[in-house]
Amino acid sequence: MKTSAKVLVRLTAVGLTAALALTACGGGADPASTGSSTGTFAKDSDTLVMGMVPDEGQATSTYQPLADYVQKVTGKKVEVKQSTNYAALIEASIAGQVDVISFSAFTYLQAKAKGAAITPVGATITEKGTGKPGYYSTAIVPAGSDIKDVAGFKDKKVCFVSESSTSGYLFPQYMLKKAGIDTKTEITPVMAGSHDVSAQKVAKGTECDAGFAQEITVTTTGPAAGLFKADDLKIVDKSLVPGPPFAIADALPADLKKTLTEKISTVTVKDITDAGIASNPAFDKFFGDGNAPVDDAYYNDLRDFCRKLPEVKTCAGI
Incomplete structure (x- = not known):
């Protein structure tokens, strides 16, 4: 891992408390403390803080090439801050504790709805060759399970990532509803907290009989992190x-x-390596065909999708 972009894997309870305190005070860094009269920074005018969702265990090393690239093109030191949970990242963005943020789509909508002053500029084209930013939410079961589809999740213990996760909660709610399952009465939900832990619990088959996680975690990150093997799981549906x-x-x-x-x-892996920055297999897999430009309106369909799921309490206000 390069030392040029220092990685701070932290947004602990202390960090969250600080973020909440700043939220109560109504903003992020004071202009005078940043040395800038035309803008403010989460930390200081020499540093950009990159906030990340709490996904796979090796997320900081996975993201390091992008952090190094941002450092190179801006001339700023970049600190990567992986949050302990989705709520912490939302609060940090509201409080001005992060300058560049890698959200899930749903987490972004929640942050915007709660007043975060942020603007999306690009989204990753994970599925190579499509030209469209997006990725898959997968419905998973243990490899030896008799469950063949999402309808088989009825009356089972089902792992989700977090109520703020797009692919680990919102889309799973839709898949379950489409399968005719009442998510309030016909499943026992288990919140795992991250995609890799959700997949791990499903692979073990004790705490969860079935569950959901993003596809890249199921097929790549888990085995790389040593939490489970790819053949410990079976994908029965995806969206x-x-x-x-x-x-x-x-x-x-x-x-x-x-x-x-x-x-x-519009950054791609080639742009990053052409800038003299070393990539890694996990980043190459995650980053697919690079980014495509997006704006806030790109997520309007997801807002409409959320309105179709009034039973999802975290959709309130979006």
Whole structure:
């Protein structure tokens, strides 16, 4: 891992408390403390803080090439901050604790609905050759399970990621509803907290009989992290999810926002390696065909989708 972009894998309870305190005070860093009269930063004018969702255990090393790339094109030191949970990342974005954020689509909508001053600029084209940003939410069961489809999840213990997860909760709710399952009375939900843990619990088949996680975790991250083997799981259904956005804080200086938008919105693995930055297999797999430009309106279909699921309490206000 490069030391040029220091990785801080932290947004612990202390960090969350600080974020909430800043939220109560009404904002992020003071302009005077950043040395900038035209914008503010989460930490200081020499540093960009990159916030990340709490997914696979090796997420920080997976994302390191992108962090190094952002550092190179902006001339700022980049600190990658992996949050302990989705709520922490939402609160940090509201409080101005992050400058560049890798959200799930649903987490982005929740943050915007709660007042986060952020703008999406690009989303990852995970499925190579499609030209469209997106990835799959997968319905999974232990490899030896008799369950053949989502309808078989009825009356089972079902693992989800978090109520703020797009592919680990929102889309699974839709898949279950489409299968005729009442998610309030006909399943026992288990919140795993992250995609890799959800897959791990399903693979073991004790805490969860079935569950949901993003496809890249099921097919790549778990085995790489040593939590489970790919052949421990069976995918019985999947649904394409709008691409997770990379968003930037509106409070940043205008020239820096322009640079970030230009460099992040269409960045590819080739752009990163051409800049002299080493990639890694996990990043190459995750980053697919790179980013495609998106804006807030790109997520309007997901907002409509959420309105069709009034029983999902975390959709309230979106």
